[in-house]
Amino acid sequence: MRLLSSTRVELEAFPDDRIPKYAILSHRWGDDEVSFQDIQNATAIQRAGYIKIKLCCDQAAKDGLQYVWVDTCCIDKSSSAELTESINSMYRWYQNAAVCYAYLFDVQSLRVSNDSSFINSAWFTRGWTLQELIAPSNVEFYNSTWHKLGTKENLKDTISAITGIDIEVLRGVDPENFSIAKRMSWAFKRTTTKVEDVAYSLLGLFGVNMPMLYGEGERAFIRLQEEIMKQSDDHSLFAWSSSDSCYRGLLAKSPADFRDCSNIISSRSRLNRAPYSVTNIGISIQLPMVTWAMNTCLAALDCEVEGVHNSRVGIFLAQLPENDQWARVLLDGTDNRTFESELIPKSQYKIIYVRQKVWGSRPPMDKMYGFWLRKFPPFQRGENSRFEVTSWNQWNDKERIFKIPAGSCGTAGVLWYTAKDMGSTVLKLGFDTNFNPVCQFGGALLGPRAIRAKDRTSFDVKMDTDWIDSGSDSVFRGDRQTGLNVENPWTRILITEEVIENQRVWVVYITPPEEGAWHAGVKCDGCNLAIYGTRFKCLVCPDFDYCDDCILTCSVTHPSHDFQTIKPARHPGISCDGCNHGIYGTRFKCLVCDNFDYCSNCILTSGDAHPSHDFQAIEK
Numbered sequence: 250m251r252l253l254s255s256t257r258v259e260l261e262a263f264p265d266d267r268i269p270k271y272a273i274l275s276h277r278w279g280d281d282e283v284s285f286q287d288i289q290n291a292t293a294i295q296r297a298g299y300i301k302i303k304l305c306c307d308q309a310a311k312d313g314l315q316y317v318w319v320d321t322c323c324i325d326k327s328s329s330a331e332l333t334e335s336i337n338s339m340y341r342w343y344q345n346a347a348v349c350y351a352y353l354f355d356v357q358s359l360r361v362s363n364d365s366s367f368i369n370s371a372w373f374t375r376g377w378t379l380q381e382l383i384a385p386s387n388v389e390f391y392n393s394t395w396h397k398l399g400t401k402e403n404l405k406d407t408i409s410a411i412t413g414i415d416i417e418v419l420r421g422v423d424p425e426n427f428s429i430a431k432r433m434s435w436a437f438k439r440t441t442t443k444v445e446d447v448a449y450s451l452l453g454l455f456g457v458n459m460p461m462l463y464g465e466g467e468r469a470f471i472r473l474q475e476e477i478m479k480q481s482d483d484h485s486l487f488a489w490s491s492s493d494s495c496y497r498g499l500l501a502k503s504p505a506d507f508r509d510c511s512n513i514i515s516s517r518s519r520l521n522r523a524p525y526s527v528t529n530i531g532i533s534i535q536l537p538m539v540t541w542a543m544n545t546c547l548a549a550l551d552c553e554v555e556g557v558h559n560s561r562v563g564i565f566l567a568q569l570p571e572n573d574q575w576a577r578v579l580l581d582g583t584d585n586r587t588f589e590s591e592l593i594p595k596s597q598y599k600i601i602y603v604r605q606k607v608w609g610s611r612p613p614m615d616k617m618y619g620f621w622l623r624k625f626p627p628f629q630r631g632e633n634s635r636f637e638v639t640s641w642n643q644w645n646d647k648e649r650i651f652k653i654p655a656g657s658c659g660t661a662g663v664l665w666y667t668a669k670d671m672g673s674t675v676l677k678l679g680f681d682t683n684f685n686p687v688c689q690f691g692g693a694l695l696g697p698r699a700i701r702a703k704d705r706t707s708f709d710v711k712m713d714t715d716w717i718d719s720g721s722d723s724v725f726r727g728d729r730q731t732g733l734n735v736e737n738p739w740t741r742i743l744i745t746e747e748v749i750e751n752q753r754v755w756v757v758y759i760t761p762p763e764e765g766a767w768h769a770g771v772k773c774d775g776c777n778l779a780i781y782g783t784r785f786k787c788l789v790c791p792d793f794d795y796c797d798d799c800i801l802t803c804s805v806t807h808p809s810h811d812f813q814t815i816k817p818a819r820h821p822g823i824s825c826d827g828c829n830h831g832i833y834g835t836r837f838k839c840l841v842c843d844n845f846d847y848c849s850n851c852i853l854t855s856g857d858a859h860p861s862h863d864f865q866a867i868e869k
Contacts, residue, residue: 250342251323252316253288255309258302260288260323261316271316272309273346275381275388276301277354277371278442282321293322301352304395314347320377333461340380340453349385351378356392361399361407373411376441376450383414384453386421413511424454428552429477430485430510433501437508447503448473456480467502471605474500475527484521485513485552488562490585496567496612497577497584498605499532513562514555520593521551523600531574531604537596540658542580543618544568544684544729547656549588549596563588567612568684569604570730576607581655597682616753619652619661620678620686620744624781625759626668634667639711651678658682659714665694678757681717684729686744686755689716692723734767736831738821741765747778766817766833768794769850775799775806785812818869827851827858837864 251262252271263269281297293299302319309317324335343349353372358364367390372378382388388401401408405419414435418424424432432454441447448469449461457476462469477486487499489506501507525534538546547563554560564585567578577584619642628636638644640662642652651662660679668674677689695705696715704710716724725742727733732755733744743758743765758765758781768780773796785800787793789810795803800812817834825832825848837852839845841862847855852864 250318250338252318253302253306253323255306255315255317258288258293258306260285268345269316270314270347271318272305272312272314273343273349273381273385274301274305274317274319274352275343275349275372275378276352277375277378278321279354283319285322285325286327288322301354301395304391305350305352308350308391308395309348312348318342318346329461336449336461337452337458340384343381343384344386344453346385347387349381349388351381351388351390352395353390353398354393356398357394358392359396359398361390361404367398368407368411374439376436376439376447379412379436379439380450380453382408382412383418383424425456428485428510428514429455429481429483430488430507430513430552433489433504433507434509434511434513436504437506439504445469451504470503471498471500478525478527478532482524483515483552484550485510485515485562487550487564488513488552488585490583492579492582493608494579494611496569496604496607496610498608499534499577499603500605502608512555513552516551516553516561519551520549528602530571531602533600533602535598535600537593538566538599538601539592539596539656540680540682540684541565542655543616545578545580546575546599547586547588547592549593559587559590561588561590563592566601566603568729569607573600574602574604576604576612578612614748614751614753616746617650617652617755618655619650620755620757621749622649622651622664622676622678622757622759623778625664625676625757626671626674626761629667629669629671631667635673636666637664639663639665639708641712653680659717660712663694663711675723676759677716679714679717681726686727686729686733687717687724688727688733688742688744688757688759689721689724690740690742690759692716692721734828734830736762736765738762741831743767743781745779749778762821762831763819765831766819768815768817773799775802782816784815786815787811788813820867820869825851827854834869836867836869838867839864 250268251260253260279298283293283296283298283302287293287296298321305317325331351372353370356366356370358366361367390398392398401419405416408419409416412435436451441450444466445463451473452458455477457480459472459476474486488510489501490509491497491506520537523535525532536548538548541547545565545567548566550562552562562585565578565580566575568575640651641654653661660677662678664676666674675689675692675694679687681687696713696719698715699710699713702710725733725735727744732746733742735742741760741762744755746753747756764782766782768784771780771784771794773780774793775795776799780794780796783797785795787810820832820836823832823836823846826845827847828851832846832848835849837847839862
């Protein structure tokens with residue numbers, strides 16, 4: 250460690266085990282500071298910054314201290330190795346100093362009381378001065394003419410009001426006794442000249458070390474949090490908040506994201522005991538989670554609001570297209586909410602990967618947490634007919650929507666009705682715990698658990714989720730990315746994602762197989778939805794089509810034009826070996842392989858998937 254002689258203003262080097270008592274200077278850097286080279290070359294007196302160094306040395310000599318340490322000239326900043334070592338040691342150097350002189354160049358008054366210049370001093374806004382205030386046990390404040398204003402001890406109330414730092418810390422309580430989020434909140438208003446120093450200036454406050462990589466930008470603050478994670482299981486590290494509408498990682502972009510975390514403490518009752526770590530696909534962590542909205546869960550952290558009962562912090566995480574990969578998101582304008590104790594029994598522990606490199610990428614268009622029943626077997630009206638709907642939302646015969654409210658999950662709705670030519674029919678729609686759409690068509694009204702209930706007519710019993718995993722032949726599970734496409738000899742069920750009024754929606758289409766052709770890639774020019782069943786192609790206009798709903802009003806919406814009816818025939822019992830779906834329209838049979846067929850879509854890529862084989866086109 251290099252120290253400056255308080256009488257000669259010359260540098261001397263000391264080994265770590267023989268460092269004498271010294272004073273240390275805390276100040277806001279100016280434009281013409283004294284450097285290490287200036288001291289070595291005896292040109293320091295020519296610098297504007299020499300005056301405060303001389304005043305610091307004189308004060309140290311008065312206090313009986315032979316040495317001082319000043320960051321501008323006691324570090325050879327031309328050596329990256331020395332700079333890294335010094336920055337990693339700086340908190341300890343301030344902590345071990347006999348006294349720290351805080352020089353406030355922009356304060357002219359002689360006393361602090363009723364003085365706005367002290368409160369508004371730039372010294373309280375700089376990143377590096379945070380540790381320079383907290384680490385030393387004895388801090389003395391001096392104005393621009395080196396007049397003593399007071400000490401950290403007798404000014405602690407004013408300083409706490411200015412900085413937000415707890416008075417206990419200013420009295421000398423170890424900052425490690427406070428949550429990570431609270432300590433981060435002390436830095437949220439502070440700035441540094443170099444963006445990397447936002448992180449580097451906090452190393453000592455969190456007791457971590459890491460190399461300096463100037464040029465890495467905001468990545469430095471991410472590295473700081475990763476280093477903190479290696480030494481602490483304090484979940485308040487993840488309790489920050491941001492109004493950024495893009496995907497976010499589990500780690501904050503800057504201390505500013507912790508601005509509202511001054512009252513966050515670790516929870517006494519811990520839910521999470523598994524370790525977590527950084528991997529190449531994100532932070533691997535196990536959290537208790539409850540389904541909250543479409544593709545979104547509320548995850549519980551082991552931290553809460555100090556002094557507020559039942560205030561555990563929860564954060565919203567959205568599932569990404571990749572399995573088990575998630576990102577933080579906003580939901581209804583916020584990215585966190587209270588995870589009440591009532592939610593704990595409903596939660597499910599999941600091991601997930603929260604990606605950090607999704608910052609800046611926008612989530613897809615909002616998706617309705619439910620289904621639109623575009624088409625299903627019609628209701629048979631009559632004296633003994635039944636039409637009973639159980640759903641979270643009010644059923645409307647025209648809209649035909651099942652919608653799950655925020656914070657709920659599982660069954661979206663149940664329709665028990667008399668279907669034309671089918672009799673009593675059960676239709677259930679919902680989502681499993683991985684947001685895959687699930688449909689029951691036919692089968693029993695009540696699942697294996699619900700049927701044992703005392704009151705089988707209650708809402709909770711009818712909406713029980715036990716049917717989703719019942720294994721019944723009438724229950725079909727889709728995929729959260731691709732939907733559902735299944736058929737049997739009696740029914741074809743399609744659940745596909747479409748955009749309706751600027752919202753993504755799961756659209757349900759249930760029909761007899763012979764009416765179930767899906768005209769992939771073709772949109773109706775009337776309603777802008779996919780066309781199922783019969784397609785009506787305009788014989789006058791190029792690339793103009795109607796579905797079987799919009800064709801009913803074509804005399805008004807598209808008058809004087811004739812349409813060609815296109816209804817691809819179904820090949821019963823034949824499935825495409827490319828997509829595993831039933832084949833409608835032209836069937837392409839391999840002339841080499843036994844029992845190998847393609848549909849009209851998959852044949853387009855047969856050269857890659859099934860090369861060098863000829864196919865026979867078979868029309869119905």
